Amino acid sequence: MLLLGGTLFAVPVLAAKGSLIADQIWADYENEQLVARGHVVFTYEDYVITGEEFYLDLKEDRLAVPGWVEIQTEEQTIQGKNLVFFFSDEQGFLEEFVRYAEAETGEPMIFKGQNGEINGDELICTGSSFSGCDAEKPHYHLTAKRMVYYPDDRIEFYQASYWEGKLKFPAVPKLVIGLQDQENDFDESTFGYNAQDGYFLKMVYRYALNGDHQGKLLFDLIQARGVGEGVKHWFPVGTGKDLSLSFYHLDNFYNKHHDYQLQTNWQQEQGLLKYDVGGKYND
Numbered sequence: 001m002l003l004l005g006g007t008l009f010a011v012p013v014l015a016a017k018g019s020l021i022a023d024q025i026w027a028d029y030e031n032e033q034l035v036a037r038g039h040v041v042f043t044y045e046d047y048v049i050t051g052e053e054f055y056l057d058l059k060e061d062r063l064a065v066p067g068w069v070e071i072q073t074e075e076q077t078i079q080g081k082n083l084v085f086f087f088s089d090e091q092g093f094l095e096e097f098v099r100y101a102e103a104e105t106g107e108p109m110i111f112k113g114q115n116g117e118i119n120g121d122e123l124i125c126t127g128s129s130f131s132g133c134d135a136e137k138p139h140y141h142l143t144a145k146r147m148v149y150y151p152d153d154r155i156e157f158y159q160a161s162y163w164e165g166k167l168k169f170p171a172v173p174k175l176v177i178g179l180q181d182q183e184n185d186f187d188e189s190t191f192g193y194n195a196q197d198g199y200f201l202k203m204v205y206r207y208a209l210n211g212d213h214q215g216k217l218l219f220d221l222i223q224a225r226g227v228g229e230g231v232k233h234w235f236p237v238g239t240g241k242d243l244s245l246s247f248y249h250l251d252n253f254y255n256k257h258h259d260y261q262l263q264t265n266w267q268q269e270q271g272l273l274k275y276d277v278g279g280k281y282n283d
Contacts, residue, residue, distance in 0.1 A: 018044035018087075020056065032059040044087065048072040051083075061088045069094075076101040085118065092118040099123070099149075111155075113147065123149040128157065162199070198223030212236035218248070226253040230261075242267040259283070 023038020034056040042049045042056070042063065051069040065083040080097030099111040113125030128147035144157035161171040191201050201221040206214070213236065220228035230248030237243045243266050250259040265278040
């Protein structure tokens, strides 16, 4: 085994994809392994990984950090313990982690978990929690048995409970937090969160009248806005044609205003062509 020292020593690894800087680096050529201790910084593609003790297995293409570790990218920072990461398929494991990120509005997003599984850009964890304020003593947060994170899309919590201080609200089977702006689209009933609306509960009920008349009723409870209700109705206009008319009203508690939206849409398929024409009025 060869001992290499120096606070600014760098050695290229993994076919020049990464570099390792540490106070001390042991090179075990027989087992094709590097051991780094002290202030260790490992840079790999878009990742900057910092810790105090690294085991880099060149044969297995694996990094193990048995103690505290911090993983930084341009979009997020993750801190935790006992990292194991395989570079070939970008899969790994992490314990007692905290993830810091920022929503498009600039608001902080703080996630915690007991055990995390890394699968490419996705993060799956158990014993998880979420908050948008102080990581140590948040005045509100979510807890869940399991969390699945889809970058730039959504976060799914299973058996999730909302806490306001020490007050715990009843758990729901599934909670969806959208990472993109959402509109009232008369889709399906859901309970979730996004940066624009805060927490929201959307309840959708289907109905059918005589003939082929059918539609949906929508009821919204939106933390950052108020209470909304609406209806979307489809008219029978023939095969390959679709005509819908929707009306939505929001009683906005915060700006003391009633918001109204009227929308119509016409779709028609003729051969290989598809026509889609719509109109919207907001007040």
